[in-house]
Amino acid sequence: MRDTEMAQRLRAHGHKLTPQRLAVLQVVQEQNEHLTPAQVLEKGCRIYRSLGLTTVYRTLELLSDLGFVRRVHLKEGCRAYAQAQETNGHHLVCQGCHRVVDFPCFGLNELIEEMGRRTGFIVESHLLELAGVCPTCQENGLGPSELGIET
Amino acid sequence: MRDTEMAQRLRAHGHKLTPQRLAVLQVVQEQNEHLTPAQVLEKGCRIYRSLGLTTVYRTLELLSDLGFVRRVHLKEGCRAYAQAQETNGHHLVCQGCHRVVDFPCFGLNELIEEMGRRTGFIVESHLLELAGVCPTCQENGLGPSELGIET
C-alpha cells in the first residue's frame, strides 16, 4: 500500500495522515503474524520513536474501520490485528508460527446464504477462522501434539 | 443435561461435582444468549448465593474444556460463553437479542478439507461465526441499520 492511497482514504473519511499512523500500518503489513497492540507498539517505535500505546490502540481501531487491517479473534489473543490482504472474513492461523493466511472462499458465500435461508437470519457478517499447522512448521517437526492442541 | 451426566463426565476427568459448578452450568444452558463471566455470576448468585467471580472464571474454563459450554468470540465481548448445543464449531449470533444458534454444517467440513489441501495446512480446528439478525428481531423492526451495523 502506498502512502498516497492511505492518505486519500484517510482524508476521504476526514482523518489526517500522521507518521504514527503510517508506522502502525507499516508494522502490521510487514508482518505475517497477527500482532497485539503491545507488539505493534514495540515494532512501531523502531519506525517512529515516540509512538505511544494509546495512539496504537486508537490507530488500530481506525485502520480496522477503514479496512487497512483486520482484527483477529483467537483464544491466545482476542485483540490481535493482522494485515487485511483481502476483504473477506476468512483466514487460516498457524498455531506454530502464528502466521495468518487469507484464503479465497470457494463456495463459502453460498454456504452462508443457505444458512440464512434455513434459519431465517439476515446474515450481516461472518468470521471463519481455521487454526492449524502450516507447511513450514510441519517440516520443522511441529505437529498437533507438540503444540499441545486439544480440540 | 442431567446432574448425573455432568457428575460422570467431571469424575471421569478427576473433578468434583459442586453446587457452584452446577449453578454455572445451569445458568449458561438456560440462556439463549451468550454471557460474560460477570453476567454468569449475577445469574448464578440467584441459584447459589455465595458464588464468587473467581469460581465463575475457573468453572467456565473447566466446563469449556469438557465441552459443556462454548466460548464465543465477537467484537462486543471476546470472552463470552454460550451453551454447547452441538459439538461443532459454528454458530449464528443475533446482533439484536444476542441469541446464539448452532447450525449443522452442510458441506463446511468438505470446504475446510479443501482449504487444507490447497494451502498445505493441517487444519486442527475451525471457528465459523455468522452474525446477523434473527427472525424475531426482524419482526420487531430491528434491521441492519437500526443496529448500527457497518460491515
Next chain:
DNA sequence: CTGCGTGCAAAAGCTTTGCATTCAT
C-alpha cells in the same frame, strides 16, 4: 480424612479517558 474447590483480597494486565501540547492541513 485428604486434597480439590472455593471465596476473598490483592496483584497484574489490558484498555480507555482526560487533558495539555503538538502538528497536519
Next chain:
DNA sequence: ATGAATGCAAAGCTTTTGCACGCAG
C-alpha cells in the same frame, strides 16, 4: 490559524494469583 491527533498519567475494567478454609468423595 485551528481543530484533529498525540502522549502522558491516571482511571477503569477484566482476569489471574495467593492463601486459608470448607466440603465432596
